[in-house]
Amino acid sequence: MTTSMYNASSKFKKFYDEHVVLSASEQTNLREKKDINIERLKSGLVEYNADNKTTYELKDHKVQGSMAMSTIVQNDENEYDIDVAIIFNKDNLPVGNIATKKMIADALKRKCKRFKTEPEAKTNCVRVEYADGYHIDFAVYRKSQDENGNNLFEHCGSDWRRRDPEVITNWFNNSNKENNGDVRVVVRLLKMFCKSRSGWSMPGGLIQSVLVEECIDSKDRMDETFYYTMLKIRDRLEDNKEVYNPTDIETSLLLNAKDHQKVKNLHTRLKSYISKLDVLFNIDCTENDAFSAWKEFFNHNFWGDLVSESAENKAILSKRMYGDYSVDIITMVEWNPGDYIPINEVLGPIPKGKSIRFTAKPNFFQFNKVEWEVKNEGDECLEMDDLGHLSEGVSVTENTAYRGIHKMICRVYQDGVIVCEDYVRIQIK
Structure with missing residues (x-):
């Protein structure tokens, strides 16, 4: 072994610049979507007030999350989330957190009528979801003043809780500046790793950002900075898997059992995949x-x-070893009961609970068996101990059950020997 890591920095930087960092045009597209939906909200509130004899008024809005921290990374499925804090005066809102979110959702529905999914009030936000993968989360805040005239902000979640909509963004940007921009670079790269397999259930961007900021290990090269920071995060999670709000160290960011499991998953993945980089330290690498x-x-x-x-x-x-023998796989999805459509007509991942029919079309007739193998990937199928199974027949039907990218392999036999095979990948959300 040698103490230095193989220098792939030029290609690593090219990967980062061309495949990780979100392009300026896509960033502009996200900002435009944000602006359009702010205007929809304002216009919807006017109609809502007229119908309900109320005077609700949006006082301010601020971009939050990965968009504010500039850590959004490229995504082939356009699954981009835009977090926006919408701020109202405390004395100009309905009574109760649930009623407030319902009012916001109602106002948006009035102006989002062509959307495939209506705006939905969720626990911590009101979501507007685009058919092509984008979604905007409106986090609702109410503003008041204390006895000294200082502004106080409360976030509308499962209850109203004290929270400043800009404090996390300011924390991140200040820390990134103190570390010469390395925190943002490593967060982006860690996000690429966490989304590299769609079946993985990994922590959200804020938790990743907190871990990177805590463990950042800056080196002269980008690939080394990333590698050694990942080592520190791995070892940190080995000792302690709790993650706290960086601006309120008594508040955990892990709110439920699923959040804790996601951090465990990150630790497991880092242990496994960092070991695959050991070859970089071989003297003959x-x-x-x-x-x-x-x-x-x-x-x-x-x-x-x-x-x-x-x-x-x-x-x-x-x-190619199979010569002239080949098989095509016809894949149809039961989108509505009894209504099958070709999979290439489905925009984006397939939801759970759908049936998919696979039909083999060999280019020859002298075959005596068609075998299908399902290969499941991802954390959900691991939890259910269902990594796959075999079946036979020219046509078979499977149901979508687990999030991830799964593989359906078709093998055609002649006299007990495989003469051709092919596969299709199925992405389930």
Whole structure:
């Protein structure tokens, strides 16, 4: 072993610049969606007030979360969330947190009539969801003043709780500046890792940001800064899996059992996947070894394209060995009861609870068995101990049950020998 890590910094920075950082045009698109929906809310409140003889008025709004901290990363499924604090005067809101969120949802529904899903009041926000994956979370705040004239803010969650809508953003931006921008860089890269397998159930952006800020280990190179910070987060979680609000150290950010499990999942994944980077410290580590290791870690085609013989290339070569035999897989989704549509007509991931019919279409007739293998991936199927199964038939039907990207493999046999195979990937949300 050598004490230095293989220097892949030029390619690592290219990966970061081209595949991690959100483009300026996409950032503009997100801001425009935010502005449009603020105007919808204002207009909807006018109608709501006229119908209900009320005078509710939006006093201010502030961008929050990953958009305010500039840590949103690229996402092939356009699953971008935009967090916006909407602020009202305390004495100009309905009585009760539930009534307040219902009023906001009602106002938005009046101006979001073409949406596939109506604006919905959730525990901590009112959500506006676009069909193409974007969603805007309106966090509702009420503003008042104490006896000294200082502004007080309360967030509308399961109850009204004291919270400043800008305090987290200010904490993050100040810490990032003190660390020469490294905190933001590593948070973005950690987010890419956490979303690298769709079946993973991982902590949200704030928890990731807190862990990175706490464990940041700046080096001269971006790849080293990321690697050594991940080591520190792994070891930190080995000792303590609790995560507290950085601006209120007596308040945990883990609100329920699911939050605690997500942090455990992050620790497990870091232990497993950091070990796959050990090759970077071998004295005879080659460029190909390094790119393969980062491909294994991030599960991103950028690294796969740099590897001379990637797993994808091996699959293609294996398929060619079958010669002229091939099979097409016709995949249909029961979108409505009794109504099947081709999977390529479904925009985005398939919801749970749907039936999918797979039909094999070999390019030859002399076959005597068609075998199907389901391969499930993700935390939900692991919890249910259901990683897959086999079935037979020219056509089979499966149900969508677990979040993640799963694989359906079709193998065609002739005289007991596999003569061709193919597969389709199914993404379930």
